[in-house]
Amino acid sequence: MPDAIQVNDEKRIVHIRLRPLWAYVDGIREFARFFCSTTFDEGVADRAQLVIHEMLENAVKYSSRESDEVELAIRSDGGSIDITVANQPTPDSLELLRSEFASLSERDAETAYVEAMSRATQLPSGVSRLGLARIRFEGRFELSLTEEKDGRIRVTASGKI
Numbered sequence: 675m676p677d678a679i680q681v682n683d684e685k686r687i688v689h690i691r692l693r694p695l696w697a698y699v700d701g702i703r704e705f706a707r708f709f710c711s712t713t714f715d716e717g718v719a720d721r722a723q724l725v726i727h728e729m730l731e732n733a734v735k736y737s738s739r740e741s742d743e744v745e746l747a748i749r750s751d752g753g754s755i756d757i758t759v760a761n762q763p764t765p766d767s768l769e770l771l772r773s774e775f776a777s778l779s780e781r782d783a784e785t786a787y788v789e790a791m792s793r794a795t796q797l798p799s800g801v802s803r804l805g806l807a808r809i810r811f812e813g814r815f816e817l818s819l820t821e822e823k824d825g826r827i828r829v830t831a832s833g834k835i
Contacts (some may be wrong), residue, residue: 685756687713688748694761699730702746709748714755718835721813722748722755725831728805728813729759731830734766755835757815760828763827768827774806775819787811 675723688709692698704727710719726746733744741762742778749756778786790807809815815833 685749685751686747687750688746690741690746692746694734694741694744696734699734702730703727707812713750714835718755721815721833722757725757725813725815725833726759726808728809729757729831733759733761734806736763736771737761738764738767750835753835754832756830756832758828758830759820762824762826762828768821770803771819771827771829775817778806778810778817783807783810783814 679763690705692702692703703723704725707719707723710722710726713719714722726748730744730746743761743769745758745760747756747758749758749759777789782791787804787807787810790804794804798812806817809817809831813833818830818832820828820830
């Protein structure tokens with residue numbers, strides 16, 4: 675499998691590959707809590723943990739059944755932090771993600787978050803679709819989406835330290 679995550683390896687401080695299983699999310703979340711609180715100051719650590727949590731849950735929730743892997747990479751140059759999660763989504767999930775990105779890009783972070791909160795009250799129980807808006811507003815990270823030829827996607831959250 676191509677490993678586009680190898681770019682700027684000197685700045686990569688974490689790279690984890692795992693199967694897209696719910697059972698792994700809590701363990702990775704605990705690792706992220708420990709890693710971030712050990713590596714960054716408290717404010718950055720809290721924001722990064724939020725981003726990692728939301729991105730991993732989305733990757734596991736929306737991965738196709740054929741998907742065999744979710745990747746998490748964290749990079750930092752001392753002034754900024756990039757958190758990337760890659761997976762292979764279902765076609766419907768990819769369309770939903772594209773739509774979410776289009777909607778988010780049209781609004782500032784606070785407006786997008788308020789609108790996502792309002793929308794969440796109209797969605798079925800257990801479905802909120804708040805994650806990306808939370809990342810931008812609460813986490814203060816900007817988001818980008820890269821689609822790869824093999825059907826995988828990479829969502830990257832970039833924020834200042």
